[in-house]
Amino acid sequence: MATAAANLTVAPGGRVLRVADEFPSLRYAFDRLAAARGLIVEEVPRPGDDDWTTALLAAIERPGAPPLAIATLTPSHWTDGGLIDLDRLAPAVHAAGAALVIDATQAAGAVPVDVRRWRPDFLAFPTYKWTLGPYALAFLYAAPHRQDGAPIEENNGNRPPASGARRYDRGELNDPVLLPMAATGLELVLSFEASAVAARLRHLTDRLEDGVAGLGLAAAPRHLRVPGVLGLRAPGGLSSGLLDRLREHGVYASERSGGLRLSPHVWADEGDIDRCIAALHRVL
Known part of the structure; x- marks a missing residue:
């Protein structure tokens, strides 16, 4: 830059x-x-x-x-x-x-x-x-x-x-x-093809969004967000210590601008997503 x-x-x-x-x-x-x-x-x-x-x-x-x-x-x-x-x-x-x-x-x-x-x-x-x-x-x-x-x-x-x-x-x-x-990372990603990566990431983040329904967390409409990142916000802000409590359950995420940022890559599978959802249900 x-x-x-x-x-x-x-x-x-x-x-x-x-x-x-x-x-x-x-x-x-x-x-x-x-x-x-x-x-x-x-x-x-x-x-x-x-x-x-x-x-x-x-x-x-x-x-x-x-x-x-x-x-x-x-x-x-x-x-x-x-x-x-x-x-x-x-x-x-x-x-x-x-x-x-x-x-x-x-x-x-x-x-x-x-x-x-x-x-x-x-x-x-x-x-x-x-x-x-x-x-x-x-x-x-x-x-x-x-x-x-x-x-x-x-x-x-x-x-x-x-x-x-x-x-x-x-x-x-x-x-x-x-x-x-x-070079090795680029070759691997290119072998997946961008459209396949995007489709896989969309599947994972949509599964995350579906799984946290009812927890008071809101995301942007699906047509207004990219496939790989899910930002979740609460009306009054995220609860204090949320990231630490998630970490205790083996889930590592970040807070960005008052929202919970979840961004799985293609190496994440459905079991990882479900464990993240279960952890959010336990701590919230």
């Missing part, structure tokens, strides 16, 4: 658009860019009906708003899997003449990702999430017209005659540990 922000030339007075409560790595670099270039950061608040896509489209096309300079978007909200439909949003960003930067952390490996369809200026994702890779490694896609910029670090590998997106490569590129781990 630092590389993307460093290689976008924008005029003062434009907007940087994103969703509220965005992941820090998609905020900090662009906050710095906005401060340096005189841009306005606009955060679209969480919609009451869970429809992020419609809320973002309204913000992009709002009459009288400052011109859109950059949209930093993700295919889903990282806290609870709320769908952010880039098939609808990317054309609107391009029509506004703005740059599109995509954080595909919560998508690559879990749902189809297609740079030919979305045409981002930059798209990045680490390998430690759905692609079953290691920490400390990430991949960056740069559109053809964004491949002759300046790297954020200089090394023998990315100086001329290196050309194209290789200009952005990190130093110590030939990592004998992380790269084979990442």
